[in-house]
Amino acid sequence: MAVQSPSLDVGGAVLVVPRPVAGGRGYWQSVGRRLRRDPVTLVCAGILVVLVLASIFAPLLGLNDPYKTSMLRRLYPLGSPNHWLGTDELGRDMFARLIYGGRLSLFMGVTPVVCALLIGGMLGITAGFLGGKVNMAIMRVMDVFYAFPSVLLAISLSGAMGAGTENTLLSLTLVFIPPICRVSESVTTQVRGFDFVDAAKASGASTLTIVRVHVLGNVLGPILVYSTSLISVAIILAAGLSFLGLGVKPPEPEWGLMLNTLRQAIYVNPVLAALPGVMIFITSICFNLMSDGLRAAMDVKA
Amino acid sequence: MSNLLEVRDLHVTFVTPDRTVHAVNGVSFDLKRGETLGILGESGSGKSVTLRSILRLHPEHRTRWGGSIRLEGDEVLDMGPRALSDLRGQRVAMIFQEPATAFDPVFTIGQQIAETVRRHTGKSDREAWKRAHDLLEMVRIPSPAQRLKAYPHEMSGGMRQRAMIALALSCNPTLLLADEPTTALDATVQIQVLLLIRELQREFDLGVIFVTHDIGVAVEVSDRIGVMYAGKLVELAPVERMVDAPQHPYSRGLLASTVHDGMRGQRLEAIPGAPPDLGEVPGGCSFAPRCKSVRPDCLSAVPALRDVEAAHAVRCVLAA
Amino acid sequence: MDTLAPVADRGGPAQPLLLATGLRKHFPIPGGLFGRATRVVRAVDDLTLSVAKGETLGVVGESGCGKSTVARLLIRLLQPDRGTMVLDGDPVDEPHGITVNELRRNVQMVFQDSYASLNPRLTIAETLAFAPKAHGLPANEARDRVRDLLSKVGLDPASYADRYPHELSGGQRQRVNIARALALRPRLIILDEAVSALDKSVEAQVLNMLVDLKKELGLTYVFISHDLNVVQYLSDRVLVMYLGKIVELGPVEAIYGDPQHPYTRALLSARPSMDPRRRTKEAPIQGDPPNPINPPSGCRFRTRCPYAEDICAKVEPLLADTGAQSVACHMRVPGSGHSKAVAA
Numbered sequence: 003m004a005v006q007s008p009s010l011d012v013g014g015a016v017l018v019v020p021r022p023v024a025g026g027r028g029y030w031q032s033v034g035r036r037l038r039r040d041p042v043t044l045v046c047a048g049i050l051v052v053l054v055l056a057s058i059f060a061p062l063l064g065l066n067d068p069y070k071t072s073m074l075r076r077l078y079p080l081g082s083p084n085h086w087l088g089t090d091e092l093g094r095d096m097f098a099r100l101i102y103g104g105r106l107s108l109f110m111g112v113t114p115v116v117c118a119l120l121i122g123g124m125l126g127i128t129a130g131f132l133g134g135k136v137n138m139a140i141m142r143v144m145d146v147f148y149a150f151p152s153v154l155l156a157i158s159l160s161g162a163m164g165a166g167t168e169n170t171l172l173s174l175t176l177v178f179i180p181p182i183c184r185v186s187e188s189v190t191t192q193v194r195g196f197d198f199v200d201a202a203k204a205s206g207a208s209t210l211t212i213v214r215v216h217v218l219g220n221v222l223g224p225i226l227v228y229s230t231s232l233i234s235v236a237i238i239l240a241a242g243l244s245f246l247g248l249g250v251k252p253p254e255p256e257w258g259l260m261l262n263t264l265r266q267a268i269y270v271n272p273v274l275a276a277l278p279g280v281m282i283f284i285t286s287i288c289f290n291l292m293s294d295g296l297r298a299a300m301d302v303k304a
Numbered sequence: 305m306s307n308l309l310e311v312r313d314l315h316v317t318f319v320t321p322d323r324t325v326h327a328v329n330g331v332s333f334d335l336k337r338g339e340t341l342g343i344l345g346e347s348g349s350g351k352s353v354t355l356r357s358i359l360r361l362h363p364e365h366r367t368r369w370g371g372s373i374r375l376e377g378d379e380v381l382d383m384g385p386r387a388l389s390d391l392r393g394q395r396v397a398m399i400f401q402e403p404a405t406a407f408d409p410v411f412t413i414g415q416q417i418a419e420t421v422r423r424h425t426g427k428s429d430r431e432a433w434k435r436a437h438d439l440l441e442m443v444r445i446p447s448p449a450q451r452l453k454a455y456p457h458e459m460s461g462g463m464r465q466r467a468m469i470a471l472a473l474s475c476n477p478t479l480l481l482a483d484e485p486t487t488a489l490d491a492t493v494q495i496q497v498l499l500l501i502r503e504l505q506r507e508f509d510l511g512v513i514f515v516t517h518d519i520g521v522a523v524e525v526s527d528r529i530g531v532m533y534a535g536k537l538v539e540l541a542p543v544e545r546m547v548d549a550p551q552h553p554y555s556r557g558l559l560a561s562t563v564h565d566g567m568r569g570q571r572l573e574a575i576p577g578a579p580p581d582l583g584e585v586p587g588g589c590s591f592a593p594r595c596k597s598v599r600p601d602c603l604s605a606v607p608a609l610r611d612v613e614a615a616h617a618v619r620c621v622l623a624a
Numbered sequence: 625m626d627t628l629a630p631v632a633d634r635g636g637p638a639q640p641l642l643l644a645t646g647l648r649k650h651f652p653i654p655g656g657l658f659g660r661a662t663r664v665v666r667a668v669d670d671l672t673l674s675v676a677k678g679e680t681l682g683v684v685g686e687s688g689c690g691k692s693t694v695a696r697l698l699i700r701l702l703q704p705d706r707g708t709m710v711l712d713g714d715p716v717d718e719p720h721g722i723t724v725n726e727l728r729r730n731v732q733m734v735f736q737d738s739y740a741s742l743n744p745r746l747t748i749a750e751t752l753a754f755a756p757k758a759h760g761l762p763a764n765e766a767r768d769r770v771r772d773l774l775s776k777v778g779l780d781p782a783s784y785a786d787r788y789p790h791e792l793s794g795g796q797r798q799r800v801n802i803a804r805a806l807a808l809r810p811r812l813i814i815l816d817e818a819v820s821a822l823d824k825s826v827e828a829q830v831l832n833m834l835v836d837l838k839k840e841l842g843l844t845y846v847f848i849s850h851d852l853n854v855v856q857y858l859s860d861r862v863l864v865m866y867l868g869k870i871v872e873l874g875p876v877e878a879i880y881g882d883p884q885h886p887y888t889r890a891l892l893s894a895r896p897s898m899d900p901r902r903r904t905k906e907a908p909i910q911g912d913p914p915n916p917i918n919p920p921s922g923c924r925f926r927t928r929c930p931y932a933e934d935i936c937a938k939v940e941p942l943l944a945d946t947g948a949q950s951v952a953c954h955m956r957v958p959g960s961g962h963s964k965a966v967a968a
Contacts, residue, residue, distance in 0.1 A: 575829075
């Protein structure tokens with residue numbers, strides 16, 4: 003086996019198709035009930051909602067202009083009047099740039115995962131349900147991509163296609179298709195083994211109908227949970243690419259790029275230089291913890 | 305002769321954030337050395353929970369206990385970790401339905417039995433290995449020397465079950481607990497294992513509690529049979545009495561609904577309905593909702609387990 | 625007009641409802657280089673059976689004997705390696721015959737695990753309506769059919785239709801599974817260990833219901849089980865399997881009253897006695913059933929058979945008529961070379 007990047011290790015996501023417990027009405031109600039009792043997941047979801055809303059409505063928040071530079075106000079420390087999170091190396095307001103930066107960073111984190119979910123999920127479910135030669139063909143191709151560590155793959159794809167937002171999105175999508183495909187394949191194979199799928203086949207229904215009615219409902223949950231955990235990886239990778247100059251181009255505010263440009267300030271004002279990193283950290287850990295919480299809430303076996 | 309095991313008014317309640325389950329509600333029985341008690345019941349009757357309570361195998365943090373379990377005079381429910389470990393390793397042995405879970409797949413059968421012997425008796429490597437060999441011979445495993453070197457997955461289901469019995473008996477326990485040990489086995493293998501347990505029990509003068517849902521199996525191994533329903537013993541009688549003259553309507557129904565020879569073409573006397581939810585403690589007889597002889601006083605109070613004659617106790621207001 | 629009417633009888637009562645000839649299914653075990661199969665599980669080997677209209681054919685045997693594979697072959701959830709099937713005169717999956725889908729309108733199956741055979745995300749009504757809808761029954765007719773099916777299996781439609789499987793007990797779930805098998809109005813139902821996981825008191829309810837449904841709907845059953853008592857109770861004819869082969873086949877009275885094959889005898893006497901005064905003293909045969917990966921040569925039972933001789937290892941005994949039943953044993957064939965063979 004090729005060496006895999008630990009951040010995308012599917013081994014950690016051996017997803018079990020949940021069996022709901024007795025009592026309570028539908029399955030999703032019981033999942034909701036469990037989520038409501040889980041403070042960590044609730045707090046993480048709350049933080050993410052605030053971040054997303056702030057990014058979307060950034061222009062309406064009455065922030066300073068994130069692009070307006072000033073040679074006089076460079077590297078103000080935290081707590082300065084008018085710039086309570088200070089200013090960056092070009093005198094731009096840090097708070098505004100962090101909020102505006104969330105737009106690109108979150109977008110770069112979520113979009114490739116959603117695209118990969120559509121493509122990888124479809125491939126994985128097809129491979130898992132049909133099995134045999136189709137499975138072999140799809141999964142072996144995925145294994146080839148898998149052979150490269152995800153960071154290396156993302157860097158080389160971006161490097162080959164050139165810097166820019168679209169190319170970053172494209173390369174990240176390609177990076178995430180194999181792991182999602184693999185997880186989808188494994189849960190689908192598991193569901194396919196249940197007798198209710200055999201019973202559906204024995205009823206003479208078409209393959210498409212069986213997949214729609216009997217397979218999707220049982221595999222989407224676990225696949226979504228796994229994909230949520232990938233969003234944090236995507237944010238970090240996107241930031242990393244920008245940091246290396248392979249992603250977003252200046253002067254766009256983006257957390258990874260900000261981390262890069264503030265590099266020089268690390269000796270002058272280390273706290274300020276760390277701020278974009280703090281944002282990346284908070285966002286990715288929230289996505290991770292929320293994914294864990296979701297998995298726990300959906301895995302209602304015993 | 306004093307009793308090997310005395311269980312008095314045992315209550316076991318499982319508490320989880322989602323719900324509370326009253327799994328065992330006041331079970332009392334005695335067991336002598338050299339005696340086999342069969343506990344018969346359907347799924348959810350509390351038979352396995354009762355059995356596992358004797359070794360306190362339930363997760364401590366969400367189990368509430370009540371009553372008393374005395375093994376040779378020692379209270380199991382008050383035992384500390386040391387005494388409990390002694391109890392589990394040496395005084396009481398248990399065999400399960402699925403032998404695969406009792407063995408570690410990465411060690412050979414011989415290594416695992418010898419290790420257990422060494423840990424509990426302090427014997428040397430050579431002696432422990434010799435003892436493992438003797439144990440496999442004792443449970444009639446053919447060519448034991450070879451089998452000692454086999455991994456669990458290399459053995460058939462019946463052989464694994466025999467090996468588990470060997471492991472259970474490795475430290476000369478006085479009490480053997482059997483939790484549906486033959487349920488997963490094929491018919492021709494099941495009878496071999498039943499006969500083996502019966503033989504070993506006689507040879508080592510063991511007390512045996514044999515939990516099963518299969519009446520035929522219970523009749524084949526037991527001296528006395530206790531029938532459990534909804535966490536209570538509803539009838540306890542010598543095996544002949546239980547087969548010939550069961551008193552409790554549930555025991556009768558269970559015997560009548562079990563298909564055996566010569567019932568072809570007859571309509572089966574099924575017990576209507578399903579066992580009750582154990583979420584709450586009932587105020588009356590738990591079986592009343594399914595009982596065809598139900599009377600008003602069945603619902604007002606829980607009937608006591610009364611002796612209808614020597615050694616035959618029934619928990620029913622109708623029992624004479 | 626009902627779009628999914630029951631299938632009409634064609635060949636008359638004398639023609640077998642289902643005739644399977646020379647069915648074979650081997651499962652390769654991937655293991656060698658490049659996933660090449662080096663060994664095979666010989667699950668079912670050249671099995672021929674017929675199911676008469678209106679009868680119950682019981683299939684018994686121990687784990688690994690291939691009885692579940694037979695079930696899946698008969699409904700074509702598995703594709704046989706070899707062999708033909710004829711449904712009421714029509715060859716299945718052949719140029720001039722009927723399609724597999726048409727076979728499945730006639731043949732349905734009930735599985736052992738009542739939980740795994742119901743989709744946890746669908747309500748009972750959705751599960752039951754699935755097959756009729758897939759066959760083009762309009763929604764309102766499907767709703768009527770669901771109600772009808774639930775009352776047939778003794779569940780009140782008003783209180784059960786909108787429940788989820790986890791809100792039902794094991795017995796109720798198995799009733800739903802039986803209702804689903806009836807949804808397309810089939811003629812043959814394969815019951816694969818359908819009552820084995822149920823508690824005894826509930827098992828009796830379901831068995832009574834199966835008897836009633838058979839009478840009411842004129843069904844034919846293939847009843848597969850490891851429980852000899854239940855098979856005896858329900859079946860008209862019984863087929864005993866050992867390692868993918870039929871060892872004995874005949875009317876239930878003959879198989880249980882006068883078993884001919886040593887394996888059938890062993891199976892029958894391995895049953896617990898139900899009489900504490902006449903307990904079993906000795907196990908009828910020793911050892912476990914061998915692995916179907918490398919079944920013994922000749923007669924597959926010879927490794928556990930107390931009467932095995934040289935001939936049993938060399939020549940495979942064929943299923944031969946012995947009057948009431950058919951037996952595959954050299955001792956029942958005159959002049960077979962076995963010392964205990966009956967006189968010619």
